[in-house]
Structure formats: structure tokens, C-alpha cells
Amino acid sequence: VTLTQQTGEHPQTQATESCINLGMGQPSPGLLPAAELAELAGARIGRDPLLLQYGTVRGAASFREALAAFLGNAGPWATSGEELMVTGGTSTALTFASQQLARPGQRVLCEDPTYFLARSIFEANGLEVVGVPVDRDGLCTEALAAELARDPGTAALIYCMPSFHNPCGVTMSAPRRLELIELADRHDLVILADEPYNLLSYHGAPPAPLFAEDQGRGRVVSLGSFSKILAPGVRLGWAQASPALLARIAGHGALESGGGLNPVIAAAVHGLLESGFQAQHLARLRARYARTSRALSEALRRHLPDAVFVEPAGGYFTWVDLGLGPGSSTSALLERARAAGVSYTPGARCAVSADLDRFVRLSFSFYQPDELERGVELLARVAGAHL
Amino acid sequence: VTLTQQTGEHPQTQATESCINLGMGQPSPGLLPAAELAELAGARIGRDPLLLQYGTVRGAASFREALAAFLGNAGPWATSGEELMVTGGTSTALTFASQQLARPGQRVLCEDPTYFLARSIFEANGLEVVGVPVDRDGLCTEALAAELARDPGTAALIYCMPSFHNPCGVTMSAPRRLELIELADRHDLVILADEPYNLLSYHGAPPAPLFAEDQGRGRVVSLGSFSKILAPGVRLGWAQASPALLARIAGHGALESGGGLNPVIAAAVHGLLESGFQAQHLARLRARYARTSRALSEALRRHLPDAVFVEPAGGYFTWVDLGLGPGSSTSALLERARAAGVSYTPGARCAVSADLDRFVRLSFSFYQPDELERGVELLARVAGAHL
Numbered sequence: 120v121t122l123t124q125q126t127g128e129h130p131q132t133q134a135t136e137s138c139i140n141l142g143m144g145q146p147s148p149g150l151l152p153a154a155e156l157a158e159l160a161g162a163r164i165g166r167d168p169l170l171l172q173y174g175t176v177r178g179a180a181s182f183r184e185a186l187a188a189f190l191g192n193a194g195p196w197a198t199s200g201e202e203l204m205v206t207g208g209t210s211t212a213l214t215f216a217s218q219q220l221a222r223p224g225q226r227v228l229c230e231d232p233t234y235f236l237a238r239s240i241f242e243a244n245g246l247e248v249v250g251v252p253v254d255r256d257g258l259c260t261e262a263l264a265a266e267l268a269r270d271p272g273t274a275a276l277i278y279c280m281p282s283f284h285n286p287c288g289v290t291m292s293a294p295r296r297l298e299l300i301e302l303a304d305r306h307d308l309v310i311l312a313d314e315p316y317n318l319l320s321y322h323g324a325p326p327a328p329l330f331a332e333d334q335g336r337g338r339v340v341s342l343g344s345f346s347k348i349l350a351p352g353v354r355l356g357w358a359q360a361s362p363a364l365l366a367r368i369a370g371h372g373a374l375e376s377g378g379g380l381n382p383v384i385a386a387a388v389h390g391l392l393e394s395g396f397q398a399q400h401l402a403r404l405r406a407r408y409a410r411t412s413r414a415l416s417e418a419l420r421r422h423l424p425d426a427v428f429v430e431p432a433g434g435y436f437t438w439v440d441l442g443l444g445p446g447s448s449t450s451a452l453l454e455r456a457r458a459a460g461v462s463y464t465p466g467a468r469c470a471v472s473a474d475l476d477r478f479v480r481l482s483f484s485f486y487q488p489d490e491l492e493r494g495v496e497l498l499a500r501v502a503g504a505h506l
Numbered sequence: 507v508t509l510t511q512q513t514g515e516h517p518q519t520q521a522t523e524s525c526i527n528l529g530m531g532q533p534s535p536g537l538l539p540a541a542e543l544a545e546l547a548g549a550r551i552g553r554d555p556l557l558l559q560y561g562t563v564r565g566a567a568s569f570r571e572a573l574a575a576f577l578g579n580a581g582p583w584a585t586s587g588e589e590l591m592v593t594g595g596t597s598t599a600l601t602f603a604s605q606q607l608a609r610p611g612q613r614v615l616c617e618d619p620t621y622f623l624a625r626s627i628f629e630a631n632g633l634e635v636v637g638v639p640v641d642r643d644g645l646c647t648e649a650l651a652a653e654l655a656r657d658p659g660t661a662a663l664i665y666c667m668p669s670f671h672n673p674c675g676v677t678m679s680a681p682r683r684l685e686l687i688e689l690a691d692r693h694d695l696v697i698l699a700d701e702p703y704n705l706l707s708y709h710g711a712p713p714a715p716l717f718a719e720d721q722g723r724g725r726v727v728s729l730g731s732f733s734k735i736l737a738p739g740v741r742l743g744w745a746q747a748s749p750a751l752l753a754r755i756a757g758h759g760a761l762e763s764g765g766g767l768n769p770v771i772a773a774a775v776h777g778l779l780e781s782g783f784q785a786q787h788l789a790r791l792r793a794r795y796a797r798t799s800r801a802l803s804e805a806l807r808r809h810l811p812d813a814v815f816v817e818p819a820g821g822y823f824t825w826v827d828l829g830l831g832p833g834s835s836t837s838a839l840l841e842r843a844r845a846a847g848v849s850y851t852p853g854a855r856c857a858v859s860a861d862l863d864r865f866v867r868l869s870f871s872f873y874q875p876d877e878l879e880r881g882v883e884l885l886a887r888v889a890g891a892h893l
Contacts, residue, residue: 168535208764354764
């Protein structure tokens, strides 16, 4: 596998034929629906030249309605275009939302480990990031409550990934979701729920977006994305929240000035929603990743029988405790692993303040089962010398 | 003229058949190259499906080289892809650049009046915006020097529009440009030069981007955009700066995470640069706006002979002192003007702290000469009662 473009998650590393990079959090090039998007991108501009004018800040109403219908088909929760706003992907949405919902100097509580670039996005806003433990039921709400009690009034936001967590792969339990929203309500906080993986469930129905539990309290912004269910290059996503909360985010000067984000691409993706292609494509992705996820888990059990991990039920990632011996760490091991032909994301890269140097984040989105098997075999060989 | 979409600059107002909105800072729908973009958007994805993958943070190298060639053709200054970074338009670029180059609590010095939404973008970053006067030679560098001396060490950025200023329409003189960069160098500041209108010059060659005077000092980021020379809906622009300064901006977590901005649209626009269409289109726009600009100036002289304005040599805007009598203001007059069938941007909307209530900002980008003439006639009728 040769990939000439860099990846947003790993700007410094690239997959090459000589290295299986299990850290790559991006889809396999063969899964990108180029022909379908190519046809629609042109057709939609031709049909509606005003797409090239400044658009509406929250995105075209017709697109938001089509998106609401698509999201409503995923499970027993309905939504409407009024509860949706188009974004240019979750990364930039985090910038704009956290600027509108928090002031510099305030704190963001988030899972530890968390998505490493989210942390730097909050810090660029002058926000202080504080980690809260996560276990196999997701964010530990008890620890969150204790942290909120310890330093009351300083936090403005909770940032979390309730479903198929990056890097842990776990999904937050129903009771914890309710406790989380209850805590946000009590402490006057907004929860930014980063949910790009919800629809990528491999054993049964997708978990609900956290917003489905908001029940009119205006505490939750669920951030979704087409990056993982369609293509990262479209730079298109959505925020799902109460109209009042969306109005606060949409009040950002950069969004008002630009007239919304990516109206042309949104129109093309609108076509994929209407034609049913997006739903079919999602079904294909779920079948494919169910297979590669299983292959990675089996390879881990075969080659690293003492490694500890929760087999993911969705998403892109498996979080593995390699159980290295004292004095050893997955960060320190990385160079040797690369020389042996395998790479990964060291746990420390995802840490806020916890010591996570025993862990690695492995992804099963990019490679085929045989490559995953080979990658884990190489990893076992390198790690085996350090147990 | 009916326009169903909102405009980023005026989300609350729309042009309708019953009102000529001279405040609208956007191109006329007939000037949008829909057919050309439609063809290329599809063709480029078809040719390079990896466009749909995460891209490089600074934008594809081949696109940046083509952009450098296009910009280098505009005047006696060369640039290279190494000095360019792709943005999603200037509004979002201001967010990311100012986050990377300033800390919350620091000050941004900018022209008073200035582009009103830029101000709110800086304030969302926790920056304090301080106004500096502008006259017919652009930003008053003497006043800037005095402000920097008055409160040294508190500013991080200077934000300005050196060419065809919004709203004033003026262009900064050569000596002032040098003084400006000299001041930035002396006080360790970065200048964010907002330059979407440079190429839209109607009397002779376009003014240089401010970066052309940077001379390796690493003090200037020139922000360009395809919004005014191609189409606002493409949400595509560029930052031109020293590689070191670009690296600081490109280090933003949201850009690393998303893998750059709008790679698909950039590829389509790449086609327009290569084919020569963009250069031809720019020539068409210059001819058209030279005509409408002249029409607006003539209408002002005919119907408002006592109004004071500098006839713009480029850009979108004419800044007019209506010379209203005591107790009257263009803000207060707006409702009556709308009832009479004409609208505008009141000067106070563009003010940082100066009293600019005698002024209006009029745009000549959206309408044909006869509509401009009619709009000014209506404006004169309303204003005439308040002189």
C-alpha cells in the first residue's frame, strides 16, 4: 500500500509498502466513492448556480432536512433540519463551537485518553484541558462529578466521544449518559459530543447520538461527520443541538462572514443522501469494517495472547495494553517497531495527564485482514522482546 | 433582482425586487462561472480519487504552484508554492491565524472603520480590538506608532486591508506600507493583511500584496481569496507568508486534524487556473466593475452633489459622507430608506470606536449601472430631507 498524501492524524508518517502503519485513522482508498461524488459535484452546481454565492450560515434548509431524514433512519430517534447545522468537519466545528460556548481561561473536561488533536484545538482557544478517566462503560461520570465538585465554576465544556471512542473503542452506557447530561445541567455546562463513528456499528443497531438524550435541556451538541462514512476529503459534517444552542454557534463572525461552510460539497452529498447511495455505502462500510475489526482482534489473540483489549463493536480503533515490562514503553518502542515494518499510535500520544505508555491505538480502517494479521505479527515480535 | 439566499455580510437583509440593497458585498449572480466549475469539479475527482482522502495541511503542492504562477502574473513580484497555504476563505483563516499568532488578552490594532465581521472574529478569540484612523492614503501609520508607544508590549497583531479597503475603498501608499512593516518589526508584531480585492483594480495594474514588501522579515501574512474573483461559495483562499510563519499557522490542531481545507474545490479551481479561465474571468470582472464603479460615482455626483467620497480605483465599495445635519445619522435613517426602496450599510456598523454615523458604505458589485443610478436617486431623496 502506497499513500502519497499525508493524513491529518499523522502528518509526519505515511503508509509505505515497507511499513504497515496500524496508527492510520483513515479509510482505505478503495472505499472512497469517487465516481458517485464526481458525477454529483458537477450536476448540482449545474442545477443551482446560486450554490456559488454566499450561502446561509447554518447550511441550506433542504440539505438539513435530507440529513435529518438520513439520521432519523438509523434508530428510534427523530430529528429535524431545525436541530442541525452544517459544519466543515468536526475539527473546525470544535474551534467555532468552543469559541462561542466558552471564554479563554475556562476549563474543558474530557476523557483521558482522548482524541489528541481535539486537545490542541481547545488549547488554541485558551481553554485548559482536564482529563477524566474512561473505562469500558465510557467516561467515568463519578470521577467527572468529583472533578466538578473539586473546582466548581471553572469549567464551561465537557468534551467526549460517547460511542466507539477514539482511542478506546468503548461506548458509554445508558445510565452514564443520563448522569453526564444531569451533571452538565447542574453545573451549567455544554457537552460537545464528538460522534463520527456512531453509524459504524458492527454488532447490531448504532448507538444513539448523545443529543437524543438531551430532552430539550439544551446541554448537548452532537458533532457528526461524513469523514468516516463517506470521505475525509469532503470536509463536511454536522452539529445536532437545540435551535437555541445552534444559534449561539452560528453567531460566530467567521461563519457569518463566509456564509456557511462548504455549500458546494454539501449539495453534492445531498444527492448521495437522496439517491440512497449514502445508506448503501454505509452498509458496505459496516460489513467491511466488521470483517477487519474481527481480523485485528483475532490476530491480537493469536500473536499477543497476553495483551488486554476490549473488542470494539464499532468505529475505527482498538486500544491495546501490551503489558510491556518495567522500564519499557510503547513510545520508546516505536522506532524499533518501524524498523521492523510496523507502526502504531503510542498511548501516550492520546493522554491528557494519565500515564498510558503501556497502550497502543491500532486502527482497522485502512488495511485488509491479511495486512492486519501481518502487522500484528510484526508488532508481537518487537513487543515480545520487551515483555 | 430576487436573491433567496442570505449573504454572509448581511444575514438579516436580502435583496428583493422592492429594495435596491447597496450594502450587499457580493457578486451579481450572473457573474458566477457555474458551468466551468461544474465541469471541473467532477472531472478532477474522477482523475484523482485520493482527493477524497485526508489531504495535506497546507494544500496540495501542485495547486500551490499553479496559484503562485497566477499571482506572479499580476505584477512585478514573484512568489512560490512554499510561500502559500490554502485556506477555506479569509474569515476562517483569520480565526486560525490569529489563534496561532496571538494569545487571548493581547491586542489587535486595526483600521477604524474596518471590516465589521473581522472584529467579531478577533473578539471570539479573546483578543482586544483597538482602532487606528484611516485616511485616503490608508492606515495612518503615525497614529499607529503613537498607539504602540502609548501601550507597548500589549499588541500581537495588526489587521489591515492595504488595497481597496472595506469600507473606505482607499489603498495604502507605498511609504506607509514600508512604515507599517517597520513598525511591526520594531514591536515584534505580525500583520494580517486582508487582501481579497487587490486583483480587482479598475485603473491600471493591481497593487502589490503587502507580503511583497516583507523582504524576508516574516512580518506579513497576506490573505487572498477566490470569493471576489471567482465565487464566494467555493470557500477557498490562500495565505501568503514566509514558510516559517505559514508553519506556525499550519500547526493549528483543527487543520492538522482535518488534513487541510477544501481539497476537492481546490482541485476544481486548479483546473480554472491551468486553463487560463481564471485570468480571463478576472479581466471580465475588472471591466464590469470598472463600469459599475463609475456609474455609482456619477450617480453620487449627480444626485448627492454635496456628498464627500474618494472614487475607488478597485474593490467593491464606496465610502460616502452624506453630510447629514445635526441630530441625524445614517443608522437612524436606514429604516426610512428601506421603506423608500433602498438600503445600505450604515457607517457605524464598520466602526471600532470612531463616530462614523455620517457615512454609508455602498457597494457596486451586485447591481447594474441603471439599478445603481436608481438606488442613489432614492437614497438622495431620503437623505435630502435630513441635510
